[in-house]
Amino acid sequence: MLARVDRRLAASFAAIAIVATACAIGPKWLTPEPRPAPSPAQCQFRHGFAEVYGAIPDIVGDCVEDESDSPSGTDTQQRTTNGLLVWRRADGLVAFTDGSRTWVRAPDGGVYRRRNDERFTWEAVSQTEPPLRIVTPSEPVPTAVPTSERSGARPTPEPGSRRVTPEEIATSLATSGIAITGVTVLTADTDPTRMLGRAGSYVAKVVWRDVRAPDAEAAIELFPNLATLYARREQLEDVGRSAPAIAQHLFSSPSRLALVRVPRTLSSDQARAYEAWLARL
Known part of the structure; x- marks a missing residue:
């Protein structure tokens, strides 16, 4: 009889010890770890945004978020360290702006630069926009080695490229x-x-x-x-x-x-x- 009582007391003391340990450790032991918030390093450029980034990476900068719908819901956009990438539903073109200038990927695949108060002849113009100057691009801006899709990493140098003195x-x-x-x-x-x-x-x-x-x-x-x-x-x-x-x-x-x-x-x-x-x- 005394042996059974001793075993019951030992079990009770063990349970009390577990609860005491849990309280000492705190709620972290009792509750699951919260998932960390996504970091900007996890974002990626995809599809048309990746192509424009691959052409002018130093102008676009690195992504700070993944692409999402614009506030109006008509376009797709993605913020970068240097500005904003936008896919426009009106003409299907991808453009990047730094706030005063815009680089547009043209139907011929080249990337052309203009001021924000201008539009190229092949761009759609909204009726709600103020009067804009319509311009014809002269030649595309120099581009880096093209890529089809990339994350936030910088493009690798063109094979054989090096600095000349x-x-x-x-x-x-x-x-x-x-x-x-x-x-x-x-x-x-x-x-x-x-x-x-x-x-x-x-x-x-x-x-x-x-x-x-x-x-x-x-x-x-x-x-x-x-x-x-x-x-x-x-x-x-x-x-x-x-x-x-x-x-x-x-x-x-x-x-x-x-x-x-x-x-x-x-x-x-x-x-x-x-x-x-x-x-x-």
């Missing part, structure tokens, strides 16, 4: 077969614009003269990233539109992070020799 550029120009003279590698002290090496500007520059247009200087500028390259090209395009007399032929190489500027007095065929040289660089 100003000295390599000077040597390549001298043996290009183009009629040039006075090839010079500039430094921060010799750059007349004092832009070399400044934040948001080019990091190297080589200048020369084309003997067929000796009154104007030609140049190639190297940039730290695609965003800076695109911004510089846009700046020069704006200058050319506002002052056609000093407009230049512009050629970009995303893989080399380079921008070539040659005088507009050269014919298109003459200028394209520099485009071909840049592609071989």
Whole structure:
């Protein structure tokens, strides 16, 4: 009889000990762990958004959320670190805006840039929008290696791509077969614009003269990233539109992070020799 009582008392004490331990540990032991909230790193670009991101990754930036319906319910949108991606039901086009400029993926597959108060001829225009300037795109912006679908990771460099040095550029120009003279590698002290090496500007520059247009200087500028390259090209395009007399032929190489500027007095065929040289660089 005493043995049975002892066993019952031992069981009671064990139960009390378990409850006491649970109370000491707290509700975390008694209740399941809450699921962590999704982090921005888990978001992805898909379909048309992935294609635009793959073309201009440094402009779009990384995703901060997955795509969702717009507040109006008519479009699909996705916020990024640099702006907003939108798929528009009205014309089926995907666009990215940073608030003042818009990059639109055209029916031909190219990505074209315009101001927000403009529309391309192939874009739908809402009747509720204020009067807009209808423009015809000149050429697509330089793009990175295209991809079909990617997450928030940056694109891998194009196979064989690498940074070129100003000295390599000077040597390549001298043996290009183009009629040039006075090839010079500039430094921060010799750059007349004092832009070399400044934040948001080019990091190297080589200048020369084309003997067929000796009154104007030609140049190639190297940039730290695609965003800076695109911004510089846009700046020069704006200058050319506002002052056609000093407009230049512009050629970009995303893989080399380079921008070539040659005088507009050269014919298109003459200028394209520099485009071909840049592609071989």
